[in-house]
Amino acid sequence: MAGEEKKLTDREKELAASFQAAKDNLRKCEKQVGMVMDLNKCIGCQLCSMACKTLWTNVEGREYMWWNKVNTMPGKGSPKDWEKMGGGYKVKFGGKVMEPILGKHPTRKEFGDMWKYNWNEVISNKAGEVHLQAKNPDGSNPDWAMNWDEDQGAGKYPNAFYFYLPRICNHCAYPACLDACPRNAIYKRENDGAVLIDQDRCKGYRFCLEACPYKVIYFNFVTDKSNKCIFCYPRLEQKVPNACARQCTARVRWVGYVEDPKSIIYKLVKVWKVALPLHAEYGTNPNVFYIPPLAPPRLDAEGKLDTTKPRIPREYLRFLFGPEVDAALGVMNTELEKVKSGGKSELMDILIARQWTHMFGPFDKDPATLERKPAQPGSFSRNDLTALNNEKNR
Amino acid sequence: MEQIVCKRVSKSKSELLDSTAAFWKSGAKLKVETAATPLANQPSPYIKGVYDESKIGAVKELKLATVHNNENIFFYFEWASPKPSRAIGDINVFPDGLGLLFPMGDIEKTQIKEMGSKEYPTNAWYWRPDFKEMPKNQISHGLSTSLYTEKTSVQSHSSWDNKTWCVVITRPLKISGQGEQAVELKAGGSIGIGFAVWEGSNGERGGIKAFSKEWRELVVEA
Ligand code: SF4
Ligand code: SF4
Secondary structure, three states: OOOOOOOOOHHHHHHHHHHHHHHHHHHOOOOOEEEEEEOOOOOOOOHHHHHHHHHHOOOOOOOOOOOOEEEEEOOOOOOOOHHHOEOOEEEEHHHOEEEEOOEOOOOHHHHOOOOEEOHHHHHHOOOOOOOOOEEOOOOOOOOOOOOOOOOOOEOOOOOOEOEEEEEOOOOOOOOHHHHHOOOOOEEEOOOOOOEEEOOOOOOOOOHHHHHOOOOOOEEEOOOOEEEOOOOOHHHHOOOOOOHHHHHOOOOOEEEEEOOOOOOHHHHHHHHOOOOEEOOHHHOOOOOEEEEOOOOOOEEOOOOOEEOOOOOOOHHHHHHHHOOHHHHHHHHHHHHHHHHHOOOOOHHHHHHHOOOHHHOOOOOOOOHHHOOOOOOOOOOOOHHHHHHHHHOOOO | OOEEEEEEOOOOHHHHOOOOOHHHHHOOOEEEEOEEOOHHHOOOHHHHHHOOHHHOOOOOEEEEEEEEOOOEEEEEEEEEOOOOOOOOOOOOOOOOEEEEEEEOOOHHHOOOOOOEOOOOEEEEEEEOOOOOOOOEEEEEOOOOOOEEOOOOOOEEEEEEEOOEEEEEEEEEOOOOOOOOOOOOOOOOOEEEEEEEEEOHHHOOOOOOOEEOOOOEEEEEOO
């Protein structure tokens, strides 16, 4: 925008190069963990959300946060209408140019604020006289929450539809949040690519909340810093899978290294190509992938199966998962048919997930084995960065 | 280099640490022009790409006065603020702010635009209306490196009236022996000084601010 036409001084050019080098350094990781979620299996029970809540966000300042949430689709999600809030990139020349897109901050009410309940009034009055009511901290009546439009579908009976979309931070390969932070507080962990916000460096400027197109970063009003999903890295370090994945009732989630040909993530994403990133057009290269929902067939006016078109409009699934969704659903249907007619399918065997220990690659230790010691968040030296910024400084 | 003279007065700290005192209101004040920080100095590709430099730096001018009483130094600031922002009420709300910047070493070698460097760091005193009149003390070794120190001897008193922020910032001249990382000041000495101001209602925070583009010389009278 403004300034682009201005001629840069030599020093400004030097600075630009050192800033770019600093960001490249923060984005670097040797290995990348990822997650696949099968939307055909999710029942919207929110156990994943509660597992995360009790583990990470039930402390002061984080109460209103849901690092894991499950939205009902097609819905407005959380924060409300996040898909219309901008951020991310316009990717040009095959990724050689990443042009950031202006984003908007969600408000705490759009996320769903920390409600207060009138417990005391209910208890101190006769049964039935006062009803339990939630209020926002400012006294107003809540009109949004983590999954406010729960089970609200689209379409008309008998062909209505909805499905659940669990969401966490995508631990992107090209994270918009990392690029946005002027403090270089956001980085990818070297050994697993988890995207973390260094709490010692974060000053609560909230550029990351603006830039993340998935709006999964929260602001902590108590510490004046930003917080987000940490991909349970302290558990991964002890080979225990993420709490949301391990707790999942329906065995919806797989965890593993994205680039390891032996991992299930690799098989689902790269070999079978049935797991797709959400809104890939945002340009951040997510490492969370979704198996799109097939949904039951439609019924015609006589109540007979109508297989001429899908129940969930394909256009909507293309909007979420890109044009690749057609091929992915094609493969799913073919493999399903194979099994229905008595055959075997490696893909269906993976998706049925008979044993939880087979779902998480090397992270197959029982949570009961966790040693609750303080974890080591960082794996690179911040001094390198400072040196980078300053080596050419006069 | 423009000079800012800090006269010695025989007034107590409680008299001077009062942003509504007639002493400040009616006394002579110096005008300091402030301008947008250059986008080229932003360590964030996002900010560089989407922010518009012509809209940064809503506050164009600060008025200031400074005195000391041989023990503490006092800075009084006034600036127009039609839409004061006092606290982080919501995720999209940013508080106003004011900063003083000092080179910790050789002024000639310390870049004000870059908040110093590894070899030539700067010390900032950072006021915000939500800091409960306890401004932060911070050390910076160049862009994107500033960190608050644990200890701070900086105090403030602020008021907003008539669409104007009035802020007094004070600190003991001498802080040696207290284990605090900050500049030493002394009567009869001089040091470089710079200023920054953030207009919260314009989304200003961090490097998005208005600042005095050049160092000035603060002369602390004996
Ligand atoms: S989803 Fe958002 S917060 Fe998470 S890594 Fe990507 S850009 Fe950053
Ligand atoms: S625990 Fe599993 S099934 Fe339940 S909402 Fe979360 S992802 Fe869906």
